[in-house]
Amino acid sequence: MPFRAGLSGINAASADLKIIGNNVANASTTGFKESRAEFADVYAAADGGNANSIGSGVKLAAVSQQFGQGNIGFTDNKFDLAINGKGFFILDDNGTRSYSRAGAFQVDREGFVVNNQNQNLTVYGADDTGNITGAIGPLQLDNSNIDPLSTTMVDVGINLDASQSPPTTLPFDPNVPNSFNHSTSLTVYDSLGTSHLATMYYVKDVADNAWTTHLFIDGNNARGGLAPPYIGDSLTFDGAGALATINGTPVPPGVITYAGIDPGTGADPMNLDFNYLSNSPTTQFGSAFNVSALSQNGYTSGRLSGFDIDDTGIINARYSNGQSQVLGQVALADFANDQGLRPLGDTTWAESYASGPALVGNPGAGSLGVIQSGALEDSNVDLTKQLVNMITAQRNFQANAQVITTADTITQTIINIR
Numbered sequence: 476m477p478f479r480a481g482l483s484g485i486n487a488a489s490a491d492l493k494i495i496g497n498n499v500a501n502a503s504t505t506g507f508k509e510s511r512a513e514f515a516d517v518y519a520a521a522d523g524g525n526a527n528s529i530g531s532g533v534k535l536a537a538v539s540q541q542f543g544q545g546n547i548g549f550t551d552n553k554f555d556l557a558i559n560g561k562g563f564f565i566l567d568d569n570g571t572r573s574y575s576r577a578g579a580f581q582v583d584r585e586g587f588v589v590n591n592q593n594q595n596l597t598v599y600g601a602d603d604t605g606n607i608t609g610a611i612g613p614l615q616l617d618n619s620n621i622d623p624l625s626t627t628m629v630d631v632g633i634n635l636d637a638s639q640s641p642p643t644t645l646p647f648d649p650n651v652p653n654s655f656n657h658s659t660s661l662t663v664y665d666s667l668g669t670s671h672l673a674t675m676y677y678v679k680d681v682a683d684n685a686w687t688t689h690l691f692i693d694g695n696n697a698r699g700g701l702a703p704p705y706i707g708d709s710l711t712f713d714g715a716g717a718l719a720t721i722n723g724t725p726v727p728p729g730v731i732t733y734a735g736i737d738p739g740t741g742a743d744p745m746n747l748d749f750n751y752l753s754n755s756p757t758t759q760f761g762s763a764f765n766v767s768a769l770s771q772n773g774y775t776s777g778r779l780s781g782f783d784i785d786d787t788g789i790i791n792a793r794y795s796n797g798q799s800q801v802l803g804q805v806a807l808a809d810f811a812n813d814q815g816l817r818p819l820g821d822t823t824w825a826e827s828y829a830s831g832p833a834l835v836g837n838p839g840a841g842s843l844g845v846i847q848s849g850a851l852e853d854s855n856v857d858l859t860k861q862l863v864n865m866i867t868a869q870r871n872f873q874a875n876a877q878v879i880t881t882a883d884t885i886t887q888t889i890i891n892i893r
Contacts, residue, residue, distance in 0.1 A: 480533075480878065481878035483534065484871065484875030485876060491868040495868060499856070499865075501854055502854055503854060504577075505577045505822065506545070506578065509857075509861075510539060510540050510541065511539050513536045518530050545576075545852045546855075548851055554581060554588060554782075555578060555848070557850040558576060558844045559846075561843055564576070566594035567596075567613055572597075574826070576852055577590065577822040578850075579591060587613055592823075594823075599611055599805075599806050605801035607804050620779075622776060624668075626663040626745065626772060627746060628771065629661070629771045631768065632756060633677075634763075637759045637760055641679045641680065646704040647687070655678045658676045660672055665738040669738065669740045672692070673747075674691045676691070677710075684714070685711050687708065688708050690747075692745075697736050709721070716759045721751065731751070732749075733749070774797065777794030777796030777797070778794060779795075780794055784848035786846055787839045788837055788839075805846055814830075
């Protein structure tokens with residue numbers, strides 16, 4: 476009996492040393508989670524209920540993985556991802572799912588975001604408008620240029636100086652500075668993405684609180700006409716300085732429409748709506764001319780210039796034309812019993828009956844952690860602790876070996892009795 480108990484102790488100490496050695500070997504492995512040996516005593520079945528039973532040794536009951544948070548170290552790669560909190564990245568390998576805390580990702584030749592084992596990072600997809608959908612699949616990046624968008628809406632927020640007098644030179648002519656009171660400009664785009672300079676001129680009328688505005692695109696009158704007098708659009712204000720009518724129509728809506736403008740580039744005719752009741756409405760106060768809002772919704776074509784991933788896993792593509800597009804959102808999985816996951820190697824795990832089914836969600840939702848882009852989670856192995864455990868396991872091994880040596884001595888003594 477001492478031989479068997481001592482041998483079981485040696486086997487247990489040996490297994491403990493193997494586990495400690497594996498932890499130490501992976502102290503620098505990204506996303507690695509340390510394990511610990513859990514032991515249980517052994518009793519013969521016939522003696523299990525006897526208060527005076529002597530145990531038969533020890534057995535390795537479980538190798539338990541510890542999924543505590545590892546330190547997060549920062550890198551220069553935007554596709555290096557770390558999870559701060561609970562959850563696992565979902566990896567797809569030709570339809571087979573696995574789970575990992577190692578977030579060292581890169582882009583392969585086909586544009587898919589993969590890890591070092593060419594397993595695809597799984598994300599929630601996005602539609603053409605950038606809205607996240609419920610569909611989950613691999614993330615594939617599109618390196619093609621983004622199509623241009625023709626300008627259709629211009630938001631204008633200005634203050635026209637109520638103290639101004641009508642111009643000294645009439646009729647209005649954009650080439651004669653004394654024929655208008657104020658002007659401002661912005662860039663608009665046609666359907667081919669070609670930029671055009673849109674200039675708005677404002678002329679104080681003789682009547683109180685009345686103005687006329689003219690729009691010129693690249694120096695050409697948007698209302699037609701090649702020479703003065705040019706047709707304009709009227710703006711009137713009430714006694715409190717608020718915009719009251721446009722072309723005699725009460726506001727809202729407060730929009731001037733310019734239709735069928737030929738951009739002169741072979742592009743489709745431009746149809747522009749100038750909204751004078753934007754987030755910063757047009758006014759007429761007794762202060763200097765001021766532009767508080769001037770924006771438009773068009774843009775030229777653009778090439779991919781980079782990516783950003785926020786803490787909720789939203790993946791944004793940035794383009795050279797200043798636009799951005801949502802490509803998807805990183806999906807995370809959690810489990811009722813993460814220690815029940817089956818280790819596969821390569822710092823990945825598989826779902827098992829003991830772990831329960833994967834609970835998939837977006838980062839930051841419920842118990843799931845958040846994403847840190849440009850960072851990697853280090854191994855959670857505490858080397859100091861492992862070295863102390865190694866000394867303990869070594870002493871256990873030596874002590875159990877001594878039990879066998881002592882039992883052998885006693886046995887030899889008994890055999891030598893005559």
